[in-house]
Amino acid sequence: MSKLIAEGEDIFLYLDRRRTYLVRVEAGKSFHTHKGYIQLGDLIGKEYGTRITSSMGIEFVALKPNLRDQIFKVKRRTQISYPKDIALIIMFSGIGPGSRVVEAGTGTGALTTALAYYIKPTGRVYTYEVRPEFREMAIKNLERAGVSEYVESKNKDVIEGIDEEEVDAVILDMATPWLVVPHAYSALKGSGVLVSFSPTIDQIVKTVEALKENGFVGIETVETLMRFMQVERGKTRPQTLMTGHTGYITFARKALMQQDS
Amino acid sequence: MSKLIAEGEDIFLYLDRRRTYLVRVEAGKSFHTHKGYIQLGDLIGKEYGTRITSSMGIEFVALKPNLRDQIFKVKRRTQISYPKDIALIIMFSGIGPGSRVVEAGTGTGALTTALAYYIKPTGRVYTYEVRPEFREMAIKNLERAGVSEYVESKNKDVIEGIDEEEVDAVILDMATPWLVVPHAYSALKGSGVLVSFSPTIDQIVKTVEALKENGFVGIETVETLMRFMQVERGKTRPQTLMTGHTGYITFARKALMQQDS
């Protein structure tokens, strides 16, 4: 039997592709939209996926929020990491259940949420953030997404050093990743992965140079473009609007310094 | 302390970006390349990331294979699923530790390997394949990647039906996904995710039509392009060679049929 919608949980209320809402279910509360309001208490005890009608007779669906919904729908103050980039960062770095990962900076916790989701239940994310207000916001977002127990949030400037050792991966989403490359080398296991996300060419050039100087191999930088399709018999075509650039992703792996002899 | 290289394990032998090898470590065996041979026994007890010199004096690095290496380096007879697409399939579908996932068809097990990697240790992949020779190859590949215990391989045509119920996701990488949409609906939990990967427009049109007719919402189709960068001070530029198309990915979520009343 499926888990049912319970009080105090988030649902992902779906009207259409552009109108979706991350809403906490509370008895006696209603959620107002320009298509009428919804009695949230009516959803308690129902299955996820249930259709519910608003006061204006419009049908919504009460979906269970998944990782992408949680990342996109949480209020953030800074530019958000992009799901397409988060997907590649995680897959190409081999991060998975049980991985121990260092991340800097935390920002509002979008990438942190994804990392925590994939390393659970036995892994751990150590996330560095120098700005207290971001750290607090991220902690709230991680709690809302239900993954805060897998995350250690550190109010520290990663440029001064990384405390952890023998980690599987170091993920950098910050303005000056090249300054952290030597610390990342020290923190990583042999064969461990460094990933850096940066919007500009200057950043990737400096980062790749630092990686080469610090004993990393398998260095590669990619960018991805994602385009949505409008699919409808007789009218199928790519959509007109598209994000042209988010950032470049650089991957590298730690080779040990001493040569085998 | 890091886990050390042990006999019988795979290493990912790295010379440069284009020359990498997935090799099983065995005492007394040597691995031959056109840059000389490597005594594999010498690696036993060393850390992953160790540099090792071939008989011709060329340095290799003995990396620990990660998910992407395992997917790309295993011998396959069919077109391989693309890491960039696998990454998006997993991230956008919310598959993670503990997920129960149906996949069809298995093919050589590339996507199966990734699914198993991310749902472990408590989740499960049920994978359907109608051709026995592919099923056998996939089972070997899953064993080599160390994830076979999380996978149930079924020699059955998914077009005839899906045995499982209340699964979190159904992933289709097959010629006629639209024929499986009603079965996927029955197998999924409310709010569960269907993902379909297809190279042609005709396939996505038929699949999206079937999804609309069968009670799915949140339907969207995307394609991604990935471009490698050549990063070197004063010479930085995108690489000339690029894969122009792999396939389209369609996502949808199950809404329950009965309207709330």
Next chain:
Amino acid sequence: MSKLIAEGEDIFLYLDRRRTYLVRVEAGKSFHTHKGYIQLGDLIGKEYGTRITSSMGIEFVALKPNLRDQIFKVKRRTQISYPKDIALIIMFSGIGPGSRVVEAGTGTGALTTALAYYIKPTGRVYTYEVRPEFREMAIKNLERAGVSEYVESKNKDVIEGIDEEEVDAVILDMATPWLVVPHAYSALKGSGVLVSFSPTIDQIVKTVEALKENGFVGIETVETLMRFMQVERGKTRPQTLMTGHTGYITFARKALMQQDS
């Protein structure tokens, strides 16, 4: 000596990349912007490229409008053809000085303007448009761009037939290009080029089928993506905003029906 700015001519007034204006120079008139007004009469007798200061002390440049400025800056009611696509249509079709070209539909005359510009002074554009209001608007736009003498504008539905014979190229930018393929075949010289611009997959499939059935060879369909770069030392990167899709361009050449014997 350069031609000087004269009364009654258009200038392309440039403030920055996003704020440019196509303005007719008239003595005694001023042009108002939110950065102050400009006395247009002051420009008469000056060289193109002259800098001029507005009443608010802001510097503008009085450029000579080129083809792209004329296409983009003229008021239009319909979706405009895209310069990147117009460029490819003209180059790949071999249209140049002296070419005789049939176009349908005229729309607001954007592509017509470009065709006329490239076939002048000895070529000719025959452009078909069934809607009188568009035809009139296009004629005005062609006059403003100074190329109307090279264009014959026809108020006729091209689906009913093409009057011209032995033309070098037929350019179709219309909803149902496949219906015009047989007419285009009759109108073209042997080896002549048909080009069709369409936003949807369905249109290109039907058009390519019609081309194959009607004796065309060298059929190919392409799409282009254009991305602007933000270029600045230390901050260089692709721009975030990008048009994801305009349309597909199909090219084909007429082979004669009778086999050589």
Next chain:
Amino acid sequence: MSKLIAEGEDIFLYLDRRRTYLVRVEAGKSFHTHKGYIQLGDLIGKEYGTRITSSMGIEFVALKPNLRDQIFKVKRRTQISYPKDIALIIMFSGIGPGSRVVEAGTGTGALTTALAYYIKPTGRVYTYEVRPEFREMAIKNLERAGVSEYVESKNKDVIEGIDEEEVDAVILDMATPWLVVPHAYSALKGSGVLVSFSPTIDQIVKTVEALKENGFVGIETVETLMRFMQVERGKTRPQTLMTGHTGYITFARKALMQQDS
């Protein structure tokens, strides 16, 4: 009446999209392919577009070479400029019949051929090339394409200066375009266009800086991607192979130095 195929002219012999040949028609000569030979003399007096059967019974089409065929099919020693880029260079720069254009370097004359084609009959291309062997090859290629009378080929290093004045456009396809920017400024009319094609980021940064320092406005840099489609009912999809990068194109316009007062 169409112009007929005459002795001494080039035809573009078409078998299929991948097998096309630029061949000179000579009586008594045959052209050999792996699909049999073709008696070229048989084509004299036939219309362009004629189908002709080889000695092995395979049908070819004798097309009239257009600009793109001439650019792609002529033997060259260096990397060729790309038609998609040439198209954009010409269209965005406003080059057309009557334009006076400076180009550097000539290379094998691919871009020169296109420029000459579009500025004829009253315009002129002044093309600079420092390597005599390239200059000679380019002159032969321009003659073969029938446009040499519109081109003045100069064996001179453009870095030392441009002889022409009051030109409409300066087109740079060379390793160090930024060194030529001041010369280009002097050579251009007010409002004239400079275009530079470069494969690397470093080149565009240096060029854009030089343009800003030398009084150019309207500076913009773009890149284009072109993807071929496989169009066939039920199997339509983008092609797998794609060129990932050719180069960036930078456009700028000359504003006069002295401010209007």
